[in-house]
Each structure stands twice: as C-alpha cells, then as structure tokens.
Amino acid sequence: MPGSICHKNAKIVTYSIDLSLWATYSSSMPKSADTTTGPLPEWDPERPYNQLPDLPPPVDLETKKILKQCILSRAAVAELRQAALRIPNQGILINTVPLLEAQASTEIENIVTTSDQLFRYRDSEENADPATKEALRYCQALLNGYRSLTKKPLSTTTAEQVCSKIKDKEMRVRRVPGTALSTPGGKVIYTPPEGESLLREKLANWERFLHERTDLDPLVRMAVGHYQFEAIHPFTDGNGRTGRILNSLFLIQKGLLSLPILYLSRYIIDNKSEYYRLLLEVTSDGSWEEWILFVLKGVAENARWTTGKIEAIVSLFFDTGAYVKEELPKIYSFELVQAIFEQPYCRIQNLVERDIAERRAASRHLKQLVDIGVLEVKKAGREKLFIHKKLLRLLTSDSNGYKAYD
Numbered sequence: 001m002p003g004s005i006c007h008k009n010a011k012i013v014t015y016s017i018d019l020s021l022w023a024t025y026s027s028s029m030p031k032s033a034d035t036t037t038g039p040l041p042e043w044d045p046e047r048p049y050n051q052l053p054d055l056p057p058p059v060d061l062e063t064k065k066i067l068k069q070c071i072l073s074r075a076a077v078a079e080l081r082q083a084a085l086r087i088p089n090q091g092i093l094i095n096t097v098p099l100l101e102a103q104a105s106t107e108i109e110n111i112v113t114t115s116d117q118l119f120r121y122r123d124s125e126e127n128a129d130p131a132t133k134e135a136l137r138y139c140q141a142l143l144n145g146y147r148s149l150t151k152k153p154l155s156t157t158t159a160e161q162v163c164s165k166i167k168d169k170e171m172r173v174r175r176v177p178g179t180a181l182s183t184p185g186g187k188v189i190y191t192p193p194e195g196e197s198l199l200r201e202k203l204a205n206w207e208r209f210l211h212e213r214t215d216l217d218p219l220v221r222m223a224v225g226h227y228q229f230e231a232i233h234p235f236t237d238g239n240g241r242t243g244r245i246l247n248s249l250f251l252i253q254k255g256l257l258s259l260p261i262l263y264l265s266r267y268i269i270d271n272k273s274e275y276y277r278l279l280l281e282v283t284s285d286g287s288w289e290e291w292i293l294f295v296l297k298g299v300a301e302n303a304r305w306t307t308g309k310i311e312a313i314v315s316l317f318f319d320t321g322a323y324v325k326e327e328l329p330k331i332y333s334f335e336l337v338q339a340i341f342e343q344p345y346c347r348i349q350n351l352v353e354r355d356i357a358e359r360r361a362a363s364r365h366l367k368q369l370v371d372i373g374v375l376e377v378k379k380a381g382r383e384k385l386f387i388h389k390k391l392l393r394l395l396t397s398d399s400n401g402y403k404a405y406d
C-alpha cells in the first residue's frame, strides 16, 4: 500500500470540477417533496456523506418512462453490437473507437488533446505532450480493463487497476479524509463518504448490485451503478474517468457489447452541466428517474452515432481495398489494407512488424499508396509517417461521408 500516497493526501484536498454552468443550482434551494423516494438521509454538501444509502434505492427503477426509453436504448445497443460484428477485422475498432472515447472522457477533466494527436502518438507515446499522454493512458486503462474481464468479473480491484493506469501511479481506495467536489469558485457541492472500511463496504454493496441475479435491465443497472460509484468517489482523483470506463466494461460483461466501443463520454461532454446537476439531484432529491433517463438517452444516442461511424468505416475499408487492388495489384493484400486501417498513422516499421514486407519493400508499398492518393506522407523527425487522411477525417468528424476514389 502506498504510504506516500496517504501521506501526501493527509491535508484537506478539494478537487475542483468545472461547474461553471451551474449558476442555477444552489444547495440551499428547497427540495421538492418526492413521494416515491421516502425520506432522504440528512445531507450536507460540506460533510462527508457517510449515510449514502446502499443499493438498490428504495424507488421504482422501472417506471413506464424508464422502460420505454430502455427499449429504444437496448435496440440501439443491439444494432451497434451487430455493426461491430460486421467489420472484417475487429482490430480496426479496438484501435480506433477507444481512442475517441479517451479523447472525450479526458476532455471532461479539462485535459484537452485532439483525436489526431492520439492516433499519431499511440505507438510512440514518449514524444507526446502531457495531455495526449494522459488520454492515451485512459485508452490503455480501458483496454486493460476489457482484457481483465476474461479473468475476473468487474470489482473494486478492477476500479483500482483502471484508476492506477489513468493516474500513472498506484491508486487505492481513499484512506484519508479531505476529498470534496467544488465549483471553480471554491464552493463545496458534495463531500463523499470517508473512511476506508466504510468505502469498501459501500463498494462491496455496489459490486453485489451489479452482479446479483435480477431481471433489472443492465442499462438501468449501469446508470444506477454509475451514480453510486461517483457518490462513493473511492479515489482522491480520477473517479469520473474510472467510472466511465467501468460503464463500458459492465456492458461487455453483461454481453450487450463484445468490444469496448460505447462512446458515452461524447454525450456526457456535450451535456456536462446536466450530467453534474443530475448526479447531485439524486443525492439531494432522490431524482433517480431523471438520472436514469439521462443515461439511457446517452446510451441510445451514442450507440447510434457509433453504429453510423462503424458502417462508414466498413464501407471505406471495402472501397479502399477495391481501389488498391485495381491500381496496385502487385502489392495489394488484405493485410496491407488492414494495417492502414488499424494504424491511420502508419510507419514503415508497422508493416515490418506485421510481416507484410521487409523494410525496403514496406517503404516502397507505402510510397505507392501515397502515389495513388490513399495515404499522405509527412516527416516527423527522422521518421516518415504515412497518414490515412480519409480514415482520420471520418474518425474525427461528425460526418460519415468521404470522398470516393475515382
């Protein structure tokens, strides 16, 4: 256990989150009486919320509104799952969509990098700027978490591993007091529970809720579990990003998706103030329905967005394959086309490592792909980068169109 971490945090640390759009909220606002929730525990934003109720909450989690939205969201996720299975090489998705998720999720923390930078430095992290490095770590945390599911189910340990990877140091459940969420102006809006054993008990209850046998829809369970994880706020930092990775992993564990391609952070970033407001209103007002609907809508919206993206990638993949085959029949191979889709920033070395060609031939192949307009070449220090512009444009813009090869 990292004694130094405890030591370092032995002072009161207030982590500031960007709540600039929150002017409308005041913690002293009268709470609407919600007859469905029953009495809420005493809650003071500035005191550790050790009374945070265990799951499941004593409310109807399957209201008509929730069930109706759930049907739409489940259908959208099922379509995404199917679209992902249609792609000829799953590696293309694994190497691209998680980077988009990483970019959006770290942007919520105001760590701003571009998707372009992420693709560029994925294989040569050491040259990247700090924001890009941090987002790349998010992506690795997501992929490590995904791999870990084959060995063990989602648990507190998974959360610790994910958070440690994101923060690039050993992160354990908090042992010392002093973590709070505040506005940039310094007003504390929520203080999570304190005390390692209490936090571990709360997390054990959270785990049981995620895994217990119940017919509660997994998407609803994910929404409820995400609130609870954030309310427990087990770490001194990185809770938001860890929680968002856990959401993706949970859907894989429940078999709703087979790859970590739920790109929910994009929706959250577009609706950030609502995300914060609704999390807080579960605590202050027991507003579960609104929170669950918000998450379910986000799932549907993102699943549709990613399905569209995947379909466009698949279509570009086949178009590119056909074009290369026609223009460069001597060097065409499925593996070559696959490589420039898995690595939109391709290096000669990448083709060598994949046994596609020896160094000199690989260099020639890439140059020929430049000559026919599939790739563009750029010098980066002593190295040449072969950039798959059409694919990058597809990945980094909202549009799913691309200019056809003539």
Ligand SMILES: Nc1ncnc2c1ncn2[C@@H]1O[C@H](COP(=O)(O)OP(=O)(O)OP(=O)(O)O)[C@@H](O)[C@H]1O
Binding pocket: 015, 017, 105, 106, 107, 108, 109, 110, 181, 189, 190, 230, 231, 235, 236, 237, 238, 239, 240, 241, 242, 243, 276, 279, 280, 283
């Ligand atoms: N009222 C609230 N109650 C519980 N959790 C909240 C509340 N408001 C925000 N949060 C969560 O806290 C996260 C911020 O906590 P923390 O700084 O530990 O995480 P992070 O990953 O570093 O940041 P970020 O989520 O901004 O990227 C938010 O993303 C959100 O998930």
Ligand SMILES: [Mg+2]
Binding pocket: 015, 109, 237, 238, 239
């Ligand atoms: Mg933070």
